[in-house]
Amino acid sequence: MKQKIESKIQVKWKACNHGLKPQACQHWLKIYFADKKVDELEKAISKAARDPAKYGIDQPALERRFKWTRTTMTQVVEYTLQAVVGTA
16 A cells, blocks of 8 residues: 555655645655654564663663554545545
8 A cells, every 4th residue: 555655656746846836745755754654663663672772772662652553554544545535
């Protein structure tokens, strides 16, 4: 599902170079970067989970952070789906 959404975002991004309104391009860029930022944050948390002592983080904090990233990614995907459907 995520790959399908990313491909639709890429199509919209290409449309930015071919006459899509600047506001729409900014909208799609925000979605794209929100997804990437949450993905990078989840990777960093995963790295910290492999050696929590090195990063000074305990298990409850890791669990809270993983929960936050999962919730946030779900919201980003839902928002993206709404945007794709709304502009398809």
